[in-house]
Amino acid sequence: MSQGSGLILAVESSCDETAVAVVRDGRRIVTSVVASQVALHSATGGIVPEVAARAHLRWMIPVLEQARVESGITDWSDLEAVAVTEGPGLAGSLLVGITMAKTLCWLHDLPLVPVNHLEGHIYAAWLLDPEEDDRPAPEFPVVALVVSGGHTFLVEMADHLRYRLLGQTVDDAAGEAFDKVGRLLGLPYPGGPAIMHAAASATSHDRIFPRAWLPDTFDFSFSGLKTAARREVARELGIDVQRMGSGGQDLPESSVSELAYGFQDSVVDVLTTKTIRAAEESGARTIVVGGGVAANIVLRGRIETDAAARGIRVVVPRPGLCTDNAAMIGAAGFFRARAGTRAGFDLAAKPSLKLAVPERD
Numbered sequence: 001m002s003q004g005s006g007l008i009l010a011v012e013s014s015c016d017e018t019a020v021a022v023v024r025d026g027r028r029i030v031t032s033v034v035a036s037q038v039a040l041h042s043a044t045g046g047i048v049p050e051v052a053a054r055a056h057l058r059w060m061i062p063v064l065e066q067a068r069v070e071s072g073i074t075d076w077s078d079l080e081a082v083a084v085t086e087g088p089g090l091a092g093s094l095l096v097g098i099t100m101a102k103t104l105c106w107l108h109d110l111p112l113v114p115v116n117h118l119e120g121h122i123y124a125a126w127l128l129d130p131e132e133d134d135r136p137a138p139e140f141p142v143v144a145l146v147v148s149g150g151h152t153f154l155v156e157m158a159d160h161l162r163y164r165l166l167g168q169t170v171d172d173a174a175g176e177a178f179d180k181v182g183r184l185l186g187l188p189y190p191g192g193p194a195i196m197h198a199a200a201s202a203t204s205h206d207r208i209f210p211r212a213w214l215p216d217t218f219d220f221s222f223s224g225l226k227t228a229a230r231r232e233v234a235r236e237l238g239i240d241v242q243r244m245g246s247g248g249q250d251l252p253e254s255s256v257s258e259l260a261y262g263f264q265d266s267v268v269d270v271l272t273t274k275t276i277r278a279a280e281e282s283g284a285r286t287i288v289v290g291g292g293v294a295a296n297i298v299l300r301g302r303i304e305t306d307a308a309a310r311g312i313r314v315v316v317p318r319p320g321l322c323t324d325n326a327a328m329i330g331a332a333g334f335f336r337a338r339a340g341t342r343a344g345f346d347l348a349a350k351p352s353l354k355l356a357v358p359e360r361d
């Protein structure tokens, strides 16, 4: 294990946030700057890859400069390495961050450390805010649930950087389901937070959505929920489901809240039940939850309550660290750097990079 200053500068641009952070020893955030493109993409109700890549180009250098000033780094040799998301994500978006990281490494003669974005979402659980009191790091074995806009899976970690895939979605990611159902209900993009807020004002909780249990597996399926939501909306409007548009339906506010509640309840129920079962079966000491959907207050509460009842510790980062950021890449990047992971200047974007592949019996 090579030692260094422990200071990692991290760059993240895999999707629609341009982010640069400086993290110490894989835990303490020195600074974390995120420029969000949400406003830009809400006009189109989703991400247009070319628009996202151009926005990264526009914001990468100002974000880097802000992170440099805020972290007080005057001498680049104070850094141990530069970590960057190599994938998965949008090719054009990834390329901007990778090119920035390579340029910094070339200019300042620093090691380049590639990080898997999904690994970053898991390592967000290790992070401490600048002024936050110290607390113990997650203890292994860890079971991690990653629920983002593009991915939904459960992995077991016996130790740092070791992942065994327990189960994954067979169709839509949880965040994708939130976004699609949000659109169907006429809610603004992104659907996740909009559904969470709408659900909070539901006064009736009797719209029950189906649960795809996929018994005896830790796999998930969310595409049926979308169909169920469509059917409910069509019924509400008194029209044939085949003739209904794909989004922006004009429903009364009370129906939107009730449907949002029923949908969210189903997603939270399945995610929590499977995560707890996975943790129990693998004897996990800690459950870690990451990815944008982990910002959901109902999901956080349910996993915390159910795990506490079984004496399992849960670490869910604060919402701003569940959604995309570079601090999480800095945390994972530190452990990767210390494990000797390095990339050359031929590092390429890997849009479909996997974290772990299913094991065969």
Ligand code: KG4
Pocket: 015, 147, 148, 149, 150, 151, 174, 175, 176, 178, 179, 190, 191, 192, 193, 196, 291, 292, 293, 294, 295, 296, 297, 322, 323, 324
């Ligand atoms: O991890 P993330 O920021 O980007 C990806 O790597 O995909 O996740 C974005 C996803 C979106 O689908 C968004 O709707 C969802 O996370 N999300 C939420 C909440 N906040 C963001 N889903 C449910 N409840 C939330 N509060």
Ligand code: ZN
Pocket: 117, 121, 148, 149, 291, 292, 323, 324
């Ligand atoms: Zn993400």
